[in-house]
Amino acid sequence: MIDLFITALLGLVFGSFISMLSWRLPRVMLNPADEQLKAISLGGSQCPKCETPLAWYQLIPLLSWLFSLGRCQTCNQSISWRYPLIEISATALALLAVWQFGFNWNGLIGALFLLWLLTISVIDLEHHLILDNLSLPLLWLGLLLNAFGQFTDPQQAILGAVLGYGVLWLIYQIHFRLTGKHGMGYGDFKLAAALGAWFGVSALPQIIVIAAISSLVIAIFLIISRKQAWQSQMAFGPFLAVGGAVQLFVGEQALVEWLL
Numbered sequence: 001m002i003d004l005f006i007t008a009l010l011g012l013v014f015g016s017f018i019s020m021l022s023w024r025l026p027r028v029m030l031n032p033a034d035e036q037l038k039a040i041s042l043g044g045s046q047c048p049k050c051e052t053p054l055a056w057y058q059l060i061p062l063l064s065w066l067f068s069l070g071r072c073q074t075c076n077q078s079i080s081w082r083y084p085l086i087e088i089s090a091t092a093l094a095l096l097a098v099w100q101f102g103f104n105w106n107g108l109i110g111a112l113f114l115l116w117l118l119t120i121s122v123i124d125l126e127h128h129l130i131l132d133n134l135s136l137p138l139l140w141l142g143l144l145l146n147a148f149g150q151f152t153d154p155q156q157a158i159l160g161a162v163l164g165y166g167v168l169w170l171i172y173q174i175h176f177r178l179t180g181k182h183g184m185g186y187g188d189f190k191l192a193a194a195l196g197a198w199f200g201v202s203a204l205p206q207i208i209v210i211a212a213i214s215s216l217v218i219a220i221f222l223i224i225s226r227k228q229a230w231q232s233q234m235a236f237g238p239f240l241a242v243g244g245a246v247q248l249f250v251g252e253q254a255l256v257e258w259l260l
Contacts, residue, residue, distance in 0.1 A: 003098060003103035004095060004098065004099070006103075007094050007095055007098045007103065007107075007111070008091050008094070008095060010094060011087075011090050011091030011092070011093070011094035011095060011111075012087050012090070012091050014090050014094070014115055015086050015087030015088070015089065015090030015091055016083075016087055018086055018090055018115060018118060018119045018122065019082065019083045019086040019087060019122075021119060022086070022119055022122040022123050022126070023082075025123070025131065025133065026123050026126070026127045026129055026131065029131060029133070030127070030129075082122075086118070086122060089118060090115055090118055093111065093114040093115060093118060094111040094114070094115065096114070096249075097110035097111035097113075097114055097248075098110075098111065100249055109145065109150065110248055113138075113198065113244070113248060114245060114248070116134065116138050117241035117244055117245065118241075119134060120134050120135065120138075120191065120237055120241060121235075121237055121238035121241045124187070124235040124236075124237035124238060125235050125237075125238055128185070128233060128235050129185075129187060130185065130187025130188060130190065130191055130237045131187070132187075132190065135187060135190040135191045135193075135194050136190060136194075138191075138194040138198075139161060139190065139193055139194035139197045140197075142157060142161070142194055142195075142196075142197030142198035142199075143157050143158070143161065143197045145198070146197070146198070146200070151198055151199050151200065152199060152200035152202075152203075153200070156200030156201055156202065157196070157197050157198070157200055158197075159196075159200070159201040160193075160195075160196025160197055160198075160199060160200045160201040160202075160203065160204060161193045161194070161196045161197040162193070162196075163196060163201050163204060164189075164192035164193040164194070164195055164196025164197070164201075164204055165189045165190065165192060165193035165196075167192070167204065167208065168184065168188055168189045168192045168208075169189050171183070171184075172184055172189070184236050185236075187237065188236050188237060188240065191237055191240050191241075192204070192207070192208070192240060195207050195240065195243070195244045195247070198244070198247075199244075199247050199248075203247050206243065206246070206247060207240065207243035207244060207246075207247055208240075208243065209243075210239075210242060210243035210246055211236065211239040211240045211242065211243040212239075214239045214242050214243075215234065215236060215239040218234075218239075219234055222234075
């Protein structure tokens with residue numbers, strides 16, 4: 001029980017960090033010449049509305065948002081739900097990893113992987129952008145871990161990285177030749193390569209199929225509910241992340257067993 005309590009606290013802390021990082025990093029990367037953004041990226045946290053610096057007690061994950069009733073104590077403007085939602089999501093993912101693998105090295109690796117995917121997903125949902133700063137280190141970490149056989153052998157990991165990128169690149173090229181439109185971005189290719197590096201080439205079919213099916217289901221729901229037009233662009237990174245999370249928890253036979 002104490003392990004889960006410690007995990008929950010760490011999940012909240014990392015969730016707070018992810019909410020900050022996912023807000024600052026893409027803005028700085030998209031506007032590298034903006035000195036004000038650079039100052040914000042290196043400075044302390046502040047209200048996004050009135051830019052008043054926050055005191056230490058206003059930075060306590062989740063609790064500070066609840067106690068302030070979701071409003072800035074200086075300007076009384078509402079603070080986005082994104083912050084508590086990201087913190088809660090990070091906590092839930094960390095707890096799932098520890099519950100599945102234990103409070104040990106495997107649990108730590110699982111939690112790190114899930115929180116990394118959460119960061120990528122939040123940025124992709126908000127900016128339709130998967131940053132190399134996040135996808136490429138995830139790829140190298142997967143190769144490093146599998147050099148010691150963490151999830152698969154090194155050969156499977158290398159092939160997974162190559163084909164993870166290559167398969168989505170090929171799908172993109174076919175779609176572009178047929179429609180003249182960009183179906184996905186190069187960040188999606190790199191994220192698929194990272195997932196291939198983590199779980200090996202044999203895991204890629206399940207990851208890609210889960211991503212494709214889940215994205216199609218959500219797209220149809222949004223179109224039917226009139227929250228999105230048919231031709232609207234939709235981030236694919238979060239669905240790849242779902243495929244990677246399923247792979248982490250249930251392995252590559254899950255989809256086959258479900259279909260059978």
